Amino acid sequence: MRRLPQPATLPVSGHLQRWAGEPVALLHEGAALSRANGRLFALRLGLPAVVGYSPEWNRRLLTDLATFRSGGSFSVVVPYLSGGVILTDAGHGDRRAALNPPFGKRSLEALRERVRAALRAERPDGTFDALAWADRAVLRMLNAAYFSGDLSPHLLHAFLAPLRSPFPVPAVPRPLLFARMNRALDDLARTRLTSGGDDLLFHLARWPGGVREARISLAAGHDTTTHTLAWTVWHLAQHPEWFRPDGLKSAIRETMRLYPPGWMGSRRLARDVNWHGHTLKKGALALYSPYLSARDPDLWDAPDTFRPDRWSAAPPAWAYLPFGGGERVCLGMHLANLMLEEALTLLLENGPLRTVHGDPTPRPGVTLGPAGPLVVTRAARSARRDAPTPAAGVEAV
Ligand code: HEM
Numbered sequence: 415m416r417r418l419p420q421p422a423t424l425p426v427s428g429h430l431q432r433w434a435g436e437p438v439a440l441l442h443e444g445a446a447l448s449r450a451n452g453r454l455f456a457l458r459l460g461l462p463a464v465v466g467y468s469p470e471w472n473r474r475l476l477t478d479l480a481t482f483r484s485g486g487s488f489s490v491v492v493p494y495l496s497g498g499v500i501l502t503d504a505g506h507g508d509r510r511a512a513l514n515p516p517f518g519k520r521s522l523e524a525l526r527e528r529v530r531a532a533l534r535a536e537r538p539d540g541t542f543d544a545l546a547w548a549d550r551a552v553l554r555m556l557n558a559a560y561f562s563g564d565l566s567p568h569l570l571h572a573f574l575a576p577l578r579s580p581f582p583v584p585a586v587p588r589p590l591l592f593a594r595m596n597r598a599l600d601d602l603a604r605t606r607l608t609s610g611g612d613d614l615l616f617h618l619a620r621w622p623g624g625v626r627e628a629r630i631s632l633a634a635g636h637d638t639t640t641h642t643l644a645w646t647v648w649h650l651a652q653h654p655e656w657f658r659p660d661g662l663k664s665a666i667r668e669t670m671r672l673y674p675p676g677w678m679g680s681r682r683l684a685r686d687v688n689w690h691g692h693t694l695k696k697g698a699l700a701l702y703s704p705y706l707s708a709r710d711p712d713l714w715d716a717p718d719t720f721r722p723d724r725w726s727a728a729p730p731a732w733a734y735l736p737f738g739g740g741e742r743v744c745l746g747m748h749l750a751n752l753m754l755e756e757a758l759t760l761l762l763e764n765g766p767l768r769t770v771h772g773d774p775t776p777r778p779g780v781t782l783g784p785a786g787p788l789v790v791t792r793a794a795r796s797a798r799r800d801a802p803t804p805a806a807g808v809e810a811v
Contacts, residue, residue, distance in 0.1 A: 416691050418456040418464065419447040428458030434581060437678075437778045438705070441465070445706045452690055453710075463699035465678075467706035469713070469732035471689075475681060475702050476732075476740035479506065482681035482700055484742070489680070491585050492780055493592065494577055494633035498626055499745065507741060513627060516617035519748045524612065525559050530756050532558035537760060541770055544651075545786035548643035548757070549578075552636055555753045560614045560628060561602055569598055574636045577780055584780050599625050635746040638675040639753050641783040645669045646758065648774055649720050651767040651790045656722050662758050664722035666751070670736035671729075672720060674704035675781035679738055704735040705782065768793035 421443040424431050432440045444455035444465055453468035466475070475482045483503045489495040499509045515521060536551045553570055557563050573595045577584050603619035610616065618624035646669040650657040656665045679702045687694040694700065709717040713730045737744035744750070761767070772788035 418454060418692055419451070420444070420456040420458075421447065423458060428460070430459055433457070433459055438776055441678075441703060441706055445710075449710075449712075452692075454689065454692070457701075459699065461697070461699050462695065463701060464694055465701040465703060465706075467703045467710065469707070469730060472702050472707060472732040472735060472739065475679075475700055476735075476738060476742065479503070479741060481684050481687060483684045484681060486682035487680040487699070488678075492577075493587050494584065495630060495780070498623070498630040500630060500634065510741065510745070512621050513618075513624075513745055516614050517745050517749055521617075522559075522748050522752055525614075526752060526756065528558045528562065528613075529555045529753065530760075532563055533756055533760050538764070541789060541791035543787040543789050544647040544772075545640075545644040545784060545788045548640045548647065551757050552640045552643065552753060555756065556632060556636060556639075558613075559749060559753075560632065562611065562613045564602055565598060569595065570632075574633065577633060577637055578783070580777070580779050595629060596626075599629055631745055634744075635750060637779075637781045637783065639746075639750045641673070641675045641781060642666065642670055642750070643754055643757050644786070644788055645673050645774065645784055646754065647761065647767065647790060648769065648772065648784070648788045650758070651769045651793075653720065653722070654766045654768075654793065657762065657766055659759070659762065661722065662755060662762075664725040666754050666758070667725050667734075668720055668722040671708040671714075671734060672718075673776055673782055673784075674708060674736040675783065676736065676738065676744075677705040677776075677778055677782040678703055679735075702735070704738075707733045707735060764792060766793040767791065 421429065421432070421440055423429055429440060440457075444457065445453070445467060448455040454464055454466040454471060457463040457465060466472070484501055484506075485503050487501075489500050499506065499513060502509050532554045533551055536547065536554055538547050553567065553574070557565055557567060557570055573591060576586070576588065599615070602615055603625045605611075606613075606616040606619045615625075615628055618628045646666055649669055650665055653665070655661070681700045683694055683696050683698050683700050685696050708714065710733065711717050713733045715721075715724065732739065737747040737750075767790045770789040770791050773785040774788060775785045776782050777785045
């Protein structure tokens with residue numbers, strides 16, 4: 415059996431210390447070491463792990479659910495994500511079949527107006543930090559879509575806040591906070607069951623385990639959407655030529671290519687796998703990386719450059735996975751897109767933006783996010799035609 419390449423380790427901890435401190439650099443190192451031979455490299459993360467980023471690997475991992483299992487994946491260590499559909503293996507298809515309908519594109523259209531109305535309370539004015547604004551705007555939109563705005567905004571904020579902190583904060587159990595949130599959700603669910611409704615909770619409450627799925631999917635959807643929104647605003651402030659109604663979709667796609675909030679997906683191997691002459695052992699962690707796949711120079715022209723025009727053509731198959739893929743594709747994909755479009759459309763009404771200062775360096779946590787802040791301001795209307803002037807801290811994409 416051939417040995418897989420692996421990045422440099424530190425004594426004793428294997429790759430754990432580098433994974434905690436500089437995971438993006440570690441990924442780039444592994445990618446470079448394995449680019450010429452299969453795009454698969456090994457890491458020692460307490461458990462043996464393999465990271466792949468070829469389209470072939472992505473397809474296998476995301477479609478062979480019997481071998482690449484979610485139970486025992488990284489989600490186990492984060493109480494917010496440890497449960498529900500995210501960790502379900504047996505019966506996953508049935509659970510998704512029950513959960514999918516209210517999250518479908520057409521069902522969500524019925525909620526668009528409510529999301530739009532909720533957002534109006536967060537119209538930014540003058541100079542603002544796009545990261546802090548996105549955080550507030552997404553909380554409002556989620557509250558509108560899930561609960562018609564009936565959940566205490568204070569509780570929703572307090573519940574989700576630890577997820578945004580670096581590790582180990584999101585991994586710390588918070589039984590009291592979770593109990594408070596569960597009680598509030600159960601109370602609201604009861605009113606939906608007795609008095610009806612048309613929001614997401616109304617649909618979820620009628621299904622066993624649906625209220626817990628609401629709590630878990632909120633956690634899966636908040637940071638991911640917030641970070642995407644903040645980064646898109648930052649890029650649009652630098653590329654005002656894309657800040658127009660028909661430019662938003664391509665700008666969002668391109669932002670998620672460069673900065674997929676779900677930068678790393680994990681599974682556990684349910685059996686030994688022979689992969690091009692390598693035996694991958696049962697029990698090992700198997701990882702896929704939407705981040706590495708979307709920056710592979712053999713698959714993408716100028717992969718590190720923000721170029722929304724590339725979306726006039728289809729992306730390479732199984733290389734663009736900001737929402738994962740296969741049967742476990744993101745449950746909230748259409749909801750996320752709806753929120754992103756609505757928030758950016760609201761900003762458009764205020765006219766073009768320009769960057770003031772900020773730090774867009776990717777900081778991996780539970781999701782990939784910008785270090786921030788990302789301060790932008792209204793630009794003079796004529797700035798649409800001018801080349802944007804890079805501000806201090808503006809990255810070179
Ligand atoms: C821009 C925003 C979002 C991004 C980038 C994103 C990304 C992802 C990715 C990459 C996966 C697959 C993970 C894997 O393969 O291990 C996933 C799954 C999931 N997402 Fe999202 N997500 C976003 C928003 C949302 C929202 C708004 C919700 C709310 C419903 C949500 C709920 C979920 C759930 C429940 C799963 C697990 C699905 C399953 O295992 O069947 N996500 N998401």
